[in-house]
Amino acid sequence: MRGIWKPVENQVTIVCIHLRISGRGRRGRLGEFVPPVNRTQQEIETARATALDDLKDPLARNANLADDQPATDLARSAGEGRENWIVMIGVCTHLGCVPLGQAGDYGGWFCPCHGSHYDTAGRVRKGPAPENLAIPNFAFVSDTVVRIG
Numbered sequence: 001m002r003g004i005w006k007p008v009e010n011q012v013t014i015v016c017i018h019l020r021i022s023g024r025g026r027r028g029r030l031g032e033f034v035p036p037v038n039r040t041q042q043e044i045e046t047a048r049a050t051a052l053d054d055l056k057d058p059l060a061r062n063a064n065l066a067d068d069q070p071a072t073d074l075a076r077s078a079g080e081g082r083e084n085w086i087v088m089i090g091v092c093t094h095l096g097c098v099p100l101g102q103a104g105d106y107g108g109w110f111c112p113c114h115g116s117h118y119d120t121a122g123r124v125r126k127g128p129a130p131e132n133l134a135i136p137n138f139a140f141v142s143d144t145v146v147r148i149g
C-alpha cells in the first residue's frame with residue numbers, strides 16, 4: 001500500500017508507505033495510519049516526566065528497536081534530534097478501533113470504542129488496550145521526508 005501526503009508547515013512528507021500486517025495481529029489500512037505527529041515541547045516534557053513504573057505497557061513497541069526496549073519517550077519518538085516526531089500505526093491495541101488524536105486524559109490519543117487513553121508518546125495509560133500504539137519501521141530520508149515501511 002502506498003500513499004503520498006503534500007507538505008504542510010510543521011509536517012513532513014511521506015514518500016511511500018508499505019504497511020505490513022504483522023504477526024501480532026495488527027490490522028493495517030491506509031485510513032488507520034497516523035501521519036507523523038510533530039509534538040510540542042510541552043508534550044515531549046510531559047511524556048518524559050512519566051515514570052516507567054507508571055506505564056501499563058513497559059515496552060517501546062517500536063519496530064526500529066529491539067523488542068525489549070523500554071517505553072521511554074525517546075524510544076517512542078523518531079530518536080535523538082527528532083524527539084518531536086512520533087510515527088505510529090493508528091490502531092488501538094485493544095480491538096482495533098482508530099483512536100482520536102489530542103484527546104483523552106493524557107493529552108495524546110483516546111479510543112472511543114471502549115475508552116483506552118494513550119499519552120503524548122502513544123503509550124497506553126488507561127483502559128482495556130494491552131499495548132502501546134505500534135511504531136512501524138520508518139526512516140527519515142531528509143528533514144522533511146520520511147519513508148515508512
Ligand code: FES
Nearest residue numbers: 092094095111114
Ligand atoms: S478498541 Fe480501543 S478501547 Fe477497545
